[in-house]
Amino acid sequence: MEIAKAYNPKEAEESHYQRWEKLGFFSPEINENPNATPYSIVIPPPNVTGSLHMGHALQHTLMDVLIRRKRMQGFKTLWLPGTDHAGISVQRKVVEQLRKDENKSPLDIGREEFLRRCWKWKEDYGNTITEQMRREGASVDWTRQRFTMDESLSRAVREVFCTLYEEGWIYRGLRIVNWCPKDKTVLSDLEVKEESKKDGKLTYLKYPIKDSDRTITVATTRPETMLGDTAVAVNPKDERYQDLIGKMIALPLTNREIPIIADEYVESKFGTGAVKITPAHDPNDYQVGERHNLPQILVMNDDATMNANAGAEFEGLDRFKAREKVVEDFEKLGLLEKVEDYEISLPTCERCKTIVEPILSEQWFVKMDEMRDLALDLAKQNTPKFSPEVPHAKVYTNWLENLKDWTISRQLWWGHQIPAWYDEGGNVFVARTYEEAKDQAKTDKLIQDNDVLDTWFSSALWAFSTFGWNGEITETEDLNTFSPTDVLVTGRDIIFLWVSRMMMTTKKFVNKVAFKDVIVTGTVLGKDGKPMSKSRGNGVDPLDLFDKMGVDATRIYLASIATGADIRWNDTLIETYRNFANKIWNATRFCLMNSEGATVDHQSLMLDGNDSIADKWIVSRLNKTAIDVNKALDKYEFHTAVSLLYHFFWDDFCDWYIELVKDEITFTDESADADEDDLSVLKESAPQIEARTRIITILETALRMLHPFMPYLTEELWFKLPNVSNALHHESYKSAEATIMLTNFPNGDASAIDEKAESEMQSVIELISKVRNIRAEMQIKPSDRIAIHVACDRNFQRIFTENKAQILKLARADKLNLSNSLDVPKASAKAVITGGAEIAIPLEGLIDFEQERNRLQNQINKLDTELQRLNGQLGNANFVERAPAEKVQEIRDRVAEIETQIKALKLNLEALG
RNA sequence: GCCCACUUAGUUCAGCGGUAGAACGCUCGCUUCACACGCGAGAAGUCAGAAGUUCAAGUCUUCUAGUGGGCACCA
Numbered sequence: 001m002e003i004a005k006a007y008n009p010k011e012a013e014e015s016h017y018q019r020w021e022k023l024g025f026f027s028p029e030i031n032e033n034p035n036a037t038p039y040s041i042v043i044p045p046p047n048v049t050g051s052l053h054m055g056h057a058l059q060h061t062l063m064d065v066l067i068r069r070k071r072m073q074g075f076k077t078l079w080l081p082g083t084d085h086a087g088i089s090v091q092r093k094v095v096e097q098l099r100k101d102e103n104k105s106p107l108d109i110g111r112e113e114f115l116r117r118c119w120k121w122k123e124d125y126g127n128t129i130t131e132q133m134r135r136e137g138a139s140v141d142w143t144r145q146r147f148t149m150d151e152s153l154s155r156a157v158r159e160v161f162c163t164l165y166e167e168g169w170i171y172r173g174l175r176i177v178n179w180c181p182k183d184k185t186v187l188s189d190l191e192v193k194e195e196s197k198k199d200g201k202l203t204y205l206k207y208p209i210k211d212s213d214r215t216i217t218v219a220t221t222r223p224e225t226m227l228g229d230t231a232v233a234v235n236p237k238d239e240r241y242q243d244l245i246g247k248m249i250a251l252p253l254t255n256r257e258i259p260i261i262a263d264e265y266v267e268s269k270f271g272t273g274a275v276k277i278t279p280a281h282d283p284n285d286y287q288v289g290e291r292h293n294l295p296q297i298l299v300m301n302d303d304a305t306m307n308a309n310a311g312a313e314f315e316g317l318d319r320f321k322a323r324e325k326v327v328e329d330f331e332k333l334g335l336l337e338k339v340e341d342y343e344i345s346l347p348t349c350e351r352c353k354t355i356v357e358p359i360l361s362e363q364w365f366v367k368m369d370e371m372r373d374l375a376l377d378l379a380k381q382n383t384p385k386f387s388p389e390v391p392h393a394k395v396y397t398n399w400l401e402n403l404k405d406w407t408i409s410r411q412l413w414w415g416h417q418i419p420a421w422y423d424e425g426g427n428v429f430v431a432r433t434y435e436e437a438k439d440q441a442k443t444d445k446l447i448q449d450n451d452v453l454d455t456w457f458s459s460a461l462w463a464f465s466t467f468g469w470n471g472e473i474t475e476t477e478d479l480n481t482f483s484p485t486d487v488l489v490t491g492r493d494i495i496f497l498w499v500s501r502m503m504m505t506t507k508k509f510v511n512k513v514a515f516k517d518v519i520v521t522g523t524v525l526g527k528d529g530k531p532m533s534k535s536r537g538n539g540v541d542p543l544d545l546f547d548k549m550g551v552d553a554t555r556i557y558l559a560s561i562a563t564g565a566d567i568r569w570n571d572t573l574i575e576t577y578r579n580f581a582n583k584i585w586n587a588t589r590f591c592l593m594n595s596e597g598a599t600v601d602h603q604s605l606m607l608d609g610n611d612s613i614a615d616k617w618i619v620s621r622l623n624k625t626a627i628d629v630n631k632a633l634d635k636y637e638f639h640t641a642v643s644l645l646y647h648f649f650w651d652d653f654c655d656w657y658i659e660l661v662k663d664e665i666t667f668t669d670e671s672a673d674a675d676e677d678d679l680s681v682l683k684e685s686a687p688q689i690e691a692r693t694r695i696i697t698i699l700e701t702a703l704r705m706l707h708p709f710m711p712y713l714t715e716e717l718w719f720k721l722p723n724v725s726n727a728l729h730h731e732s733y734k735s736a737e738a739t740i741m742l743t744n745f746p747n748g749d750a751s752a753i754d755e756k757a758e759s760e761m762q763s764v765i766e767l768i769s770k771v772r773n774i775r776a777e778m779q780i781k782p783s784d785r786i787a788i789h790v791a792c793d794r795n796f797q798r799i800f801t802e803n804k805a806q807i808l809k810l811a812r813a814d815k816l817n818l819s820n821s822l823d824v825p826k827a828s829a830k831a832v833i834t835g836g837a838e839i840a841i842p843l844e845g846l847i848d849f850e851q852e853r854n855r856l857q858n859q860i861n862k863l864d865t866e867l868q869r870l871n872g873q874l875g876n877a878n879f880v881e882r883a884p885a886e887k888v889q890e891i892r893d894r895v896a897e898i899e900t901q902i903k904a905l906k907l908n909l910e911a912l913g
Numbered sequence: 914g915c916c917c918a919c920u921u922a923g924u925u926c927a928g929c930g931g932u933a934g935a936a937c938g939c940u941c942g943c944u945u946c947a948c949a950c951g952c953g954a955g956a957a958g959u960c961a962g963a964a965g966u967u968c969a970a971g972u973c974u975u976c977u978a979g980u981g982g983g984c985a986c987c988a
Binding site: 266344569576577581646666776869 | 916917918919924925926927931932935936937938941942943945946947948950951952953954955967968969980981982983984985986987988
């Protein structure tokens, strides 16, 4: 079998995915067992404008690991892919394109044409991320791919909107909302990020009191809003202002008069104790305004320039220019008291970073009290179960408890247009269709609401709308089979935005939990410890990693860091896994170079008791690893699973097992004059074929366990193994074409764990390691053969005799002398191993006595430190009395062991003189 | 202001009540017939600080400091 010397990921990645997809391996229908248990995951729909970033790569890897393992275990698995329509993002891109290419605005071409362009844009560019997911090896069922603006999903949106409206859970109202002047749309609280600004200013303005020469001073961070002031409020108990309550103010720069009112909301201690009230531009002021029946004067346009209400002097000015002008004008009037530096946090638009303006606006809202309880009641029963539980479960519950109403209308065209119509009198009719609205209104002179719904409104239905529910159709086979989904994998940032809302709507509309478990991944941070972002330039592109390191290396690397905690990016760590991929490749290469006559045969791992220690040991290790990997994955401890697989494969299988059986399975040149390159003259013996079959089968089992993490490499190598076919498949996939994807994921067999063999093998390993240590420290050349003398009991003698050939080879020795006591020249290097075997290596002429003394003394010192600590424990009467007896015994045994070793080493030291 | 998490080898991180671990880096030695993306042997940590609980504490409790995050407030 010809196989390249180094693993080339590209070659393997190119062919397999297409085949898997074409043969339908990703669809649940591939499972032939009608009674198979379903297992499902819906993908957090990436933004249709998006391209793959590190967060996706991490989360997709974890979902794929979960799905691939369950599929191999015979579950009827579905991982459902799709994208959301990303209202603002797409709209912004199309607007920009229109402006650049045709110098037109959306209004120039009209709503219908604009939407046509949006769909075109989606057709042209919306596949970026789905193609990238194919590159990742994500085993999603593309036949069930969904988009939030698909016909059925859109119908679901209308159904949900209307139902919630009919039940009074959705309302339309005039409220202070977050307005993004750049996108010219309202935003929900969750789309607004507070950004602390150190160079803020607090401006103190003096307002003259009518018919008086007094003034009252108010402080503000947004002086321009004074143009919309309709009162000044003070605390009713504030003695400073008692005589002013009820007086009128001649509001400067306007020709309005506004009252001084008393309201509990004002804190006397803060600022001057007097607050300007701008009901149309501040949520608190709005409430004060409601209480006192104050007029609401909106002084800004939707692009945050001042409007006519602000006065001719200000109309058309940008809000920040207006701010400067207000301050200047007050100064000219002698009414500017002072300007202080003031640290303030400003609400900004999460997407475009524009400072959000709170303004009075009529919008649609979801009332959150009853809605919230749907999720909160479940949360109190620990549903969904968060992983890691701390801190997410608590943060989630706390957030639900303090939830405010959700602004769902957006002043965009791209999205689900709100199913509400207005007649000429402005009466509103909410209906599933225009026809129904007409029936309600008894007229056809209706205009549909211009606005669309928040993208998250449709995403909130993802856990059931994707399975076919749309209000008209309320039961589908997929919904029955795959809902509730088993687990959701997502980032911290959308727990509130998305996870919570899916829990609510799924409970409300299909009366199910959306998903049982939620895995919250950490964030992969840049080298600087900050979240990766384009503006910071600290991002790492997963596609670059795919090119440089290979998809499989990237995947298993990401799984290895998936502990739930944030992790700082480190360039060199991924190389570990590129090297690992190459190691797997080469171990397979080695096995294949010596595979003549061998087959993959799991019967070969059923040991009968007459097998070698090495075989019993590796089979034991293999099964233990399988059991532990499954346990780890059941607990979503991906990093533990990776670590177990890495060390089993590299340390146990490559470093020891392959080396131990190398001579047995490779051709020897004993057969007379045979040309070494001419393998044909050599004949395999039955035991050799047995040994080859066993190592190939162990390798095959390891590849299966690695497959969910490294799908391409394992598939590529699996096909190179002798006699692989769909006969090796899990029983649920017997008719499918051959692939490692559909083989059994090893469960591990507890009865195959052989602690005795493991401990015996440990002694062999320790013996070889000690000899190697002596060789290295005594600077014995690799080419120099040595003699090993071991004094030990009969049990050790049996073990070492059985492994004599391997010990000689791996310790580069030509003699192994086993006896009850040592009889060696003084010029020998010595060591002791656990269990009391003494090693001596005669080094006539090679030994440096001084160096050997140091070496022995160092070992004695190390042991002595431990001995003292342990003796300290035993000397503590409380410990001996109160600690569990087995613990005490453990320590005593250890002390005895160390004392034996120290004694032997000391004798050796004395013998050196 | 309230709440939460984190602080372990040079670096990035595991471990979370009973002998301090991994990877990378570092030192020394190897063209050993799968792999130099390799092989062998090493060095390297008062587990942020203080107090407490316990026979026993990176591991549990409290406090302190630093870092990061969430929520509220922001005239």
